[in-house]
Amino acid sequence: CMVLKVMKFFRGYLFVRLTGYSPERFFNLCGNADIVLWKIEPAEDGYTFFVSLPAFRKLKPMLRKSGTRVTILKRVGVRFFFVGLGSLFAILFLMTQFVWAVEISGNSSYSGQVLRDFLAESGIGYGSWKRSIDCEKTETLLRRKFDDITWVSARISGTRLYVDIQERLMEQNRPE
Numbered sequence: 001c002m003v004l005k006v007m008k009f010f011r012g013y014l015f016v017r018l019t020g021y022s023p024e025r026f027f028n029l030c031g032n033a034d035i036v037l038w039k040i041e042p043a044e045d046g047y048t049f050f051v052s053l054p055a056f057r058k059l060k061p062m063l064r065k066s067g068t069r070v071t072i073l074k075r076v077g078v079r080f081f082f083v084g085l086g087s088l089f090a091i092l093f094l095m096t097q098f099v100w101a102v103e104i105s106g107n108s109s110y111s112g113q114v115l116r117d118f119l120a121e122s123g124i125g126y127g128s129w130k131r132s133i134d135c136e137k138t139e140t141l142l143r144r145k146f147d148d149i150t151w152v153s154a155r156i157s158g159t160r161l162y163v164d165i166q167e168r169l170m171e172q173n174r175p176e
Contacts, residue, residue: 012053012077019046020068029062048073099128100159109148109167118145119163130156138163 018026023046030037035058040049046068051059056070063069102125104112119125122141124133139152142165151166 008052009077012079013050014053014056014072015048015050015074015076016070016072017043017046017048018068018070020066022066023047023068026062026066026068029065033058033062035059053077096159097130098159099125099130099133099156099161102126102161102163104163104165106165107167110146115142115163125161133161
């Protein structure tokens with residue numbers, strides 16, 4: 001029995017809910033087609049049961065003939081674990097392709113928010129695709145827009161855009 005549980009786990013199986021017109025006919029059709037269903041239990045609006053993944057793929061004709069539908073409630077098995085794990089890594093990889101923070105340093109005349117807003121209006125910043133950001137162009141945009149900025153360095157590291165600026169020093173009035 002333990003061997004059977006391990007085999008089911010590695011092949012994958014589903015916990016489903018059956019609803020519709022004639023669930024008894026559905027069960028008879030599955031029996032005639034040698035489709036194994038287990039732990040069949042009545043539910044408030046139909047039945048719940050387990051079915052192997054290969055058998056689930058064969059249910060369509062029986063569902064159509066009996067006027068029933070199945071809803072997947074739970075997926076169990078190694079293949080679903082690896083699909084989920086693969087999806088997680090794919091999403092993480094995708095998320096690393098975007099800028100999720102903009103850090104500005106060296107500013108005193110202009111607030112960081114003003115500079116971030118300008119960059120956002122130019123399509124640079126939070127949620128921007130990293131490959132679409134040209135750091136040299138970003139530097140030029142900031143120097144052209146803000147007269148007091150004399151030097152800008154922009155670089156992307158990880159999912160952050162770092163902008164270092166240097167502003168023109170204000171000449172102080174000296175008493176004579």
